[in-house]
Amino acid sequence: MSTGVPxxxxxxxxxxxxxxxxxxxxxxxxxxAALPGxxxxxxxxxxxxxxxxxxxxxxxxxxxxxxxxxxPLLAPPPGPAAPPEAASPVSAAGGARLAALLARTDPLAExxxxxxxxxxxxxxxxxxxxxxxxxxxxxxxxxxxxEVRRDRAExxxxxxxxxxxxxxxxxxDWAPTVxxxxxxxxxxxxxxxxxxxxxxxxxxxxxPAAARDLLLAADPSTLRGEERAQLYGVLADGLGPxxxxxxxxxxxxxxxxxxxxxxxxxxxxxxxxxxxxAAARAVPLVRVERRRLRRVLVVDLPEVDPAQRDDxxxxxxxxGTGARVWLLLHLVxxxxxxxxxxxxxxxxxxxxxxxxxxxxxGRLRARWLGAARDQADAAWARALLxxxxxxxxxxxxxxxxxxxxxxxxAAAVDxxxxxxxxxxxxxxxxxxxxxxxxxPPVLAAAVLRWLARERSTDTWHADWALRTVAMRLPTxxxxxEAVRTAGLARGVDDPWRARVLTVADTLHDxxxxxxxxx
Amino acid sequence: xxxxxxxxxxxxLAPDASxxxxxxxxxxxxxxxxxxxxxxxxxxxxxxxxxxxxxxxVDLTEPAFSCSCPSRKFPCKHALALLVRWAGGExxxxxxxxxxxxxxxxxxxxxxARSAERAEARAERTxxxxxxxxxxxxxxxxxxxxxxxxxxxRWLRDQVRTGVASADTAGYALTxxxxxxxxxxxxxxxxxxxxxxxxxxxxxxxxxxxLLEELALVHLLTTAHRRLAELPADLAxxxxxxxxxxxxTEDVLAGPPVRDRWDVxxxxxxxxxRLTTRxxxxxxxxxxRDALVLSFAGPGHVLDVSLVPGTAxxxxxxFHPGALGLRAVVGARHGEPCPLSAVTGVPVRHVLAAWARALAxxxxxxxxxxxxxxxxxxxxxxxxxAGWLVADTAGDALPLVAAPGLxxxxxxxxxxxxxxxxxxxxxxxxxEAVLPDGALVVV
Numbered sequence: 001m002s003t004g005v006p007x008x009x010x011x012x013x014x015x016x017x018x019x020x021x022x023x024x025x026x027x028x029x030x031x032x033a034a035l036p037g038x039x040x041x042x043x044x045x046x047x048x049x050x051x052x053x054x055x056x057x058x059x060x061x062x063x064x065x066x067x068x069x070x071x072p073l074l075a076p077p078p079g080p081a082a083p084p085e086a087a088s089p090v091s092a093a094g095g096a097r098l099a100a101l102l103a104r105t106d107p108l109a110e111x112x113x114x115x116x117x118x119x120x121x122x123x124x125x126x127x128x129x130x131x132x133x134x135x136x137x138x139x140x141x142x143x144x145x146x147e148v149r150r151d152r153a154e155x156x157x158x159x160x161x162x163x164x165x166x167x168x169x170x171x172x173d174w175a176p177t178v179x180x181x182x183x184x185x186x187x188x189x190x191x192x193x194x195x196x197x198x199x200x201x202x203x204x205x206x207x208p209a210a211a212r213d214l215l216l217a218a219d220p221s222t223l224r225g226e227e228r229a230q231l232y233g234v235l236a237d238g239l240g241p242x243x244x245x246x247x248x249x250x251x252x253x254x255x256x257x258x259x260x261x262x263x264x265x266x267x268x269x270x271x272x273x274x275x276x277x278a279a280a281r282a283v284p285l286v287r288v289e290r291r292r293l294r295r296v297l298v299v300d301l302p303e304v305d306p307a308q309r310d311d312x313x314x315x316x317x318x319x320g321t322g323a324r325v326w327l328l329l330h331l332v333x334x335x336x337x338x339x340x341x342x343x344x345x346x347x348x349x350x351x352x353x354x355x356x357x358x359x360x361x362g363r364l365r366a367r368w369l370g371a372a373r374d375q376a377d378a379a380w381a382r383a384l385l386x387x388x389x390x391x392x393x394x395x396x397x398x399x400x401x402x403x404x405x406x407x408x409x410a411a412a413v414d415x416x417x418x419x420x421x422x423x424x425x426x427x428x429x430x431x432x433x434x435x436x437x438x439x440p441p442v443l444a445a446a447v448l449r450w451l452a453r454e455r456s457t458d459t460w461h462a463d464w465a466l467r468t469v470a471m472r473l474p475t476x477x478x479x480x481e482a483v484r485t486a487g488l489a490r491g492v493d494d495p496w497r498a499r500v501l502t503v504a505d506t507l508h509d510x511x512x513x514x515x516x517x518x
Numbered sequence: 519x520x521x522x523x524x525x526x527x528x529x530x531l532a533p534d535a536s537x538x539x540x541x542x543x544x545x546x547x548x549x550x551x552x553x554x555x556x557x558x559x560x561x562x563x564x565x566x567x568x569x570x571x572x573x574x575x576v577d578l579t580e581p582a583f584s585c586s587c588p589s590r591k592f593p594c595k596h597a598l599a600l601l602v603r604w605a606g607g608e609x610x611x612x613x614x615x616x617x618x619x620x621x622x623x624x625x626x627x628x629x630x631a632r633s634a635e636r637a638e639a640r641a642e643r644t645x646x647x648x649x650x651x652x653x654x655x656x657x658x659x660x661x662x663x664x665x666x667x668x669x670x671x672r673w674l675r676d677q678v679r680t681g682v683a684s685a686d687t688a689g690y691a692l693t694x695x696x697x698x699x700x701x702x703x704x705x706x707x708x709x710x711x712x713x714x715x716x717x718x719x720x721x722x723x724x725x726x727x728x729l730l731e732e733l734a735l736v737h738l739l740t741t742a743h744r745r746l747a748e749l750p751a752d753l754a755x756x757x758x759x760x761x762x763x764x765x766x767t768e769d770v771l772a773g774p775p776v777r778d779r780w781d782v783x784x785x786x787x788x789x790x791x792r793l794t795t796r797x798x799x800x801x802x803x804x805x806x807r808d809a810l811v812l813s814f815a816g817p818g819h820v821l822d823v824s825l826v827p828g829t830a831x832x833x834x835x836x837f838h839p840g841a842l843g844l845r846a847v848v849g850a851r852h853g854e855p856c857p858l859s860a861v862t863g864v865p866v867r868h869v870l871a872a873w874a875r876a877l878a879x880x881x882x883x884x885x886x887x888x889x890x891x892x893x894x895x896x897x898x899x900x901x902x903x904a905g906w907l908v909a910d911t912a913g914d915a916l917p918l919v920a921a922p923g924l925x926x927x928x929x930x931x932x933x934x935x936x937x938x939x940x941x942x943x944x945x946x947x948x949x950e951a952v953l954p955d956g957a958l959v960v961v
Contacts, residue, residue, distance in 0.1 A: 014727070015727075017730060018726045018727050018730050020678075021678050021681070021682055021726070021729075021730045021733070022681055022682060022683045022726050023681045023683065024678065024679055024680045024681030024682075025678060025679055026679050026680065026681075027681065050675060051679070052674075052675040052676075052677075052678035052679045053675055053737070055678055056674065056675070056678060056733060056734050056737040056738075057734075057737070057738075057741070059730050059731070059733070059734035059737075060734035060735060060737060060738040060881070062734075063730075063731045063734050063735065064877055064881045067873075067877055067944050068873065068874040068877040068878070069874070070870075071870070072866045072867060072870060072914035072915060072916060073907060073914070073915040073916065073917070074913065074914075074915065075894075075896070075907065075909030075910070075913045075914060075915035076896060076898075076899045076907075076909070076915075078894040078896055078909070078933065079896065079933060080933065081932055081933030081934050082932035082933050082934075100538075100539055100542065103535045103539065104535075104536075104539055129929045129930045129932065129954075130926055130929060130930055130959050132925075132929040133922070133925035133926055133928075133929055163929065163932050166932065166933065167925075167928060167929050167932075170897075170928065171925075481548075484547070484548050488548075488549075488565070492569050501547065501549075504547070505543045505546065505547055508543075508546050508547070509543070509546075512546075
């Protein structure tokens, strides 16, 4: 704005006035008439006889001159403008709701924001430009340990549009949100370990075969062992029979954790050679015998053979467990469950109910549970669910299809609501977490009953469960009305009243959010 | 009856973002019963966490609020929610207010009538009786102010005589006693200027130069006040206002109106801890004249929401006396708010020329409303003082004062030339609103 009057040797300048003011005119006298040009001439005509007054008058003249007389700066050439958008922005109402959500700091707001972003991305809409700075600030906020929050960056990426990406390039702290496009380079030369993993994951999601090729081409000498196990773990995303060959080769890897990871993934492919080999070894060991008028499952222990290739994938046995028992349990874990049904001529329900000799029942059951989950076997899952404890239930439910899962959870919620207490609340939250949105009517009805009846005073755990409920209940007006009625029916001193009404408000918000983003 | 508000206007009354969010959600919930609206008033009952529902009434003319909830926020979330519901058309219209609302309105009207009577009686006493006591009071006031100004002048000279080298560490202890005496001397404007000296001294690198600038300008003001009788009328009015004399709104409204279609371009609130000042920048569509409408609110009062950026108002503006003729008060309105006219800006050189003219008329100018046309917002080149510039198509640029709004301007403009509404300060342009394609975005 101003260039200042340059100080020459016998001519005064602004800086001399400043120095005189700092030190005091008593110590550093200054004659304003020595200022150059018109200012000096005017300063010389000032009637004020007092030295400080003359300094201040001259300073006032010079200040006004500097403020008014400064010329414009030279403009650098403008940079490239943002490219035109291919998609359209959300409506004004949608933009206003985004602004309101970004202004809130409660945990429910974060979940609503995720839903908003997913809805907008799903409809191919973009964030209005005026909201971009706040959204980019939110997406670049670092986690508790200062780490970059890739999950936020991934959610925001589809709705930024050309304008958002152009804007993000202007600030270094917004850079993580503009994820670099995956390059077809090889893994050894690319970034940090975390970036390599993210890159491989991105490639895997686009083209599973390309990810396999990248892994094969990876030079073992440049990648540290622990990292290779992590990279192999990426294959779990979108696992399929085409991965079998690579995983078989990984069973021969020099690192234990790579072998273990490969075995864990091969267990999810019941049609693989690995699974057949395990079945061939395990089936001869198990038979049903009649003991004292009951049918009992009898298990022989296998011989430990150091030459067995598959056994090198086993992690070390925990202390207190014999090596042969450990081997047996792993063989059971890897065997396709159908094999048992054929070999022992029984249904899953019958097999699960059988007593087991030598106190092996608990451990055997745990392996069958793991196999049911790995192999996504719904029949065995149903059989195991009959007597499952809450932790087992949460592990098994994802195997069932959505409707059946919802029915199970609905029944469990009704039972737990009778029980009450903190443990029950945690289980309710875990069970509800297994059922994705939107909840079928049977589950919604059970949850409504729970909302009306729950009496627990453990509000911290309750809040977790209620957030899940608020985000997954259907958003139609009838459900909202039912929840609101349940809330208003509670007494005014009841801590659940306000919480249930908040759930109703959230359903209202979600419904309107969906309509605004149409 | 004042026109129905929009949801945005209702939420603009909220004292903070969380109240606005709470008001919005409460408006949506089914907890409202017995709500109604009549000309100038809205009322309702809201179920809350207590046994009895809260009764809320809003008098739309001021606006004024009454709610039986225990919240100390003003207005509370129930009042906000009620207004949002009314703005959304979810409140039944009646001709007459309900009993409880009517009772409150009557009580308020009675209080207002009583204070109006007292004011009238006071005015009558002063006009019908001897005018000399009033004149004497005015004279006494003038003497007090002059004495305060003279004392400040001596203090300024003392500072410069002994040197201000320790001002950056002295803190407010340096200026608080002086400011307090100026308040006693009925010169609050000078008191504020003196308080600002302390914050300038503590402003970090380069503070001595900035402090000398401020000291010199305060000295200029005291000198001007001493010679008030010799100054032209406009400049004298400016000097009096800056020293702290208040001009009554009634007197301003009695002055000549300037009728135009006034485009509301920008709105900015600032607070000094005690008082919040709302500064609205309007521009006449026909006259092209810029004006600033100021409103104030102490704690417990709401700021004026009648001027909404992005709309235009056909109204009479009455200008305060002063050298620049910027500050104005809204008088008669001649219609509902209508859409903004096409706003055009000017290049950097025009703005700088206007700035020089403003400084010539009022050397204490530190905030001039401007509209720049076809400008880009760019980072300053390396080597130049760090920051951002606003550059026009002729290749001239001005520094842009760093503020979060800069990013909104950048996002909205997308690197293309836009019209920028802002305020020119000695440090550069402060961005206040931007018009990318005719729609105003406040930053």
